[in-house]
Amino acid sequence: MSLDNTISTPLFQQLAATLRAAIDAGEYPPGSRLPTENELCERYSVSRVTVRKALDELSQGEFLVRKPGKGTFVTEKKIQRKLDGVLSYTNMCYMMGYQPGAKTIRITLEQPTEEERGQLGLKKDEQTLVVERLRLADGRPMMLETSKFPESFFFLFNADLTNTSLYETIRKETGIVFTRSDKVLEIVFANHQEAKYLGVVKGYPLLSIKSVVHDQSGEHCYLGRQLCIADKFKLMV
Known part of the structure; x- marks a missing residue:
């Protein structure tokens, strides 16, 4: 699956929106671990920098929590x-x-x-x-x-x-x-x-x-x- 690099929206924002939609659809339920950064790079054909910026944006929005050495997890809805x-x-x-x-x-x-x-x-x-x-x-x-x-x-x-x-x-x-x-x-x-x-x-x-x-x-x-x-x-x- 590829993102669209011909439009003005930055790739990391596109990726963040795509992951948010997957979370909302239940593909990644609360408490589940997201694919690794490398797996996301391969799946969406983007760089690790893009993946990290997307994950950072979702973490700031309280959708994800990043646990060093364990991975990135979907937060439970408060x-x-x-x-x-x-x-x-x-x-x-x-x-x-x-x-x-x-x-x-x-x-x-x-x-x-x-x-x-x-x-x-x-x-x-x-x-x-x-x-x-x-x-x-x-x-x-x-x-x-x-x-x-x-x-x-x-x-x-x-x-x-x-x-x-x-x-x-x-x-x-x-x-x-x-x-x-x-x-x-x-x-x-x-x-x-x-x-x-x-x-x-x-x-x-x-x-x-x-x-x-x-x-x-x-x-x-x-x-x-x-x-x-x-x-x-x-x-x-």
């Missing part, structure tokens, strides 16, 4: 997370072409802290329902999700939340739609248990997103914390 408004993880995955999934770790009742009691507007003797789940994309761990609800959501205690949207489950049961959230973001490092669930090493950087999420009327809310594998998400402001 899940784009908008910070304004409320969008379920399930819908975020669908928008990026991933199959969302969820594994329930625990559903339990807990005594809230004083801060949580104030945020949720709870009385002194009221408990919270805690739902902790591992969220997946195409079967791969992406984040740990912990949600704390007031007593009006205790119907979730017996709900099957495996591979289902929590927001959709709540909407179907109550008609409540969450529309606004106040968020606090910070970088934290995985402890032993978090690392085990997420399939990373202890101390791996995680993006922590703490939220107070409100419904359309402002009457109902819950507290959320998401621990995201930092290099698998792209934040959009």
Whole structure:
């Protein structure tokens, strides 16, 4: 296969566009290794300088990652997370072409802290329902999700939340739609248990997103914390 050296577009840009099209078409899926520089030179009848410039351009565009001594690999698509408004993880995955999934770790009742009691507007003797789940994309761990609800959501205690949207489950049961959230973001490092669930090493950087999420009327809310594998998400402001 040859590129067209009779047009004004530089060969390295033509090659970069050709490789990008092959990636988009699934010829080189996420995590796969591209042919070697020599193989690309032979396949497209170009110099090694042209190949390197094309690979550099795709690496800068976050389509490829070059690993010394190992080769050039297609990066995994990062899940784009908008910070304004409320969008379920399930819908975020669908928008990026991933199959969302969820594994329930625990559903339990807990005594809230004083801060949580104030945020949720709870009385002194009221408990919270805690739902902790591992969220997946195409079967791969992406984040740990912990949600704390007031007593009006205790119907979730017996709900099957495996591979289902929590927001959709709540909407179907109550008609409540969450529309606004106040968020606090910070970088934290995985402890032993978090690392085990997420399939990373202890101390791996995680993006922590703490939220107070409100419904359309402002009457109902819950507290959320998401621990995201930092290099698998792209934040959009």
